[in-house]
Amino acid sequence: MSKLFIPYIMGNSSFIQNLKMLSEAGADIVEIGVPFSDPVADGPVIMDAGKKAIEEGISVNYILEQLTQHKADINSNYVLMTYYNIIHHYGEEAFFAACEDAGVYGLIIPDLPFELIEQMKLRHPERKVKIISLVAMTTAKERIEQIAQHAEGFIYTVTMNATTGENGKFHPELKQRINYIKSISQVPVVAGFGIRTTDHVADIIEGADGVVIGSEIVRRLDEDDNATSRQYFSGIRHVLDA
Template identity: 45%
Template sequence: MSKQLIKQAFQEVLDQGDKAFVPYIMAGDGGLDSLEEKVQFLQESGATIVELGVPFSDPVADGPTIQEAGIRALKQGVSLRAILEKLGQFKENRSIPIVLMTYLNPIYAYGVAAFARACRTAGVSGLIIPDLPLEEENLVVKELQANDIALIRLASLTSPPDRLKELARRTEGFLYAVTVTGTTGTRATFQESLQEHLASLKNICQAPVLAGFGVSTPGHVKELSANCDGVVVGSKIVDALHQNNREEIKTLIAAASSKEQAPAE
């Protein structure tokens, strides 16, 4: 049922004319004991899925904000094993799908088969591995399939058309359309060709297409969602949680709704 939970979450949102909103949070930033409450908050605020980052010592795809969150979590001794154990403790208390974002090294150190089983036990529905290319997917695909864990592929701006088609064909859950050439982090603007790129991905992908990297304002949410199925927001969410600015998160999530939002009082 893990993959099905992702499909159902998207269907519920898209069928009512809204766009999907996937917040990224760093597991263990602020302590693992706060994880359940943060996931519950995001669920109640209308998030579609929660992308949960695993702190890692060499996060090549992450910008400064997420790197700093990872360092804070690592200093508290947070590990992949501890994260999965914590997720398992409150899986019955959440309905929102959890997608884990981790680099390949922690999975390899854990043991691929044991990791996949632990994900299923913890109620993880999907996985994003940014440093795993198509050519090396055989390292994990069999075990993920056996445990009903979706492998979500990332499509970059610089990938050639044939590779984008293959990524779109193989992806499970959704296709993560990377909106910048670089690491995560807030951006003021995006390149002019991005909308055309998102629209072309929609044309070749049967799964939902979400835009992520650099999305940081309600305007970005609406702008980028126009030609795809929603957005992933990371650095802005991580910052807002760290600063306890939760109203900002609610405003971002509300921007994915098709309904006109009442102005803040």
């Protein structure tokens, strides 16, 4: 059974080109990071990419406008990873409307806890954009059950107690935790943080329904030529399809 390939890219001046390349490479969902000045969940690679995007003058308005213009050319679903401050200043209702116009499948808001996410859902019952839930290794079982009951799109399980970019240092109870979440969830359960190699992917998908790969893809898009990047994406896709 094929598993989900969910790569992360930074929303910079090249993000549409990178989004199209990943879509062509078989990405099921692409996570687009909205650059933010205080990205508390991000490790050094993604933090540096966000800083460069801000210096380029990239804003959430630019990202949404570009997606609106190019959505017909993109086969993959795509979600925005953003912090709540950006949504608050944009205005929640206007933000959901703009995301819908831009073809955004969902939002990941890592600094918004479960209770506030549920309040947001109640404020916008007609929205079509899904709000993706995260589960940490420190999340209590009772809380996991609440999250799973209300989950939309997919559940993003964090593989370790750290920021993004750690290299394969997955929590020893990760697979057990993923299997438990899957047993009570009606949506796919994917894992992210620290996944870089095809060996990491093969290990994680023994339990998970897919993987999120962030820092390694951001680094490769910055340092490698397109042919080398495509070869890496193809290798990940092959493992997920095996």
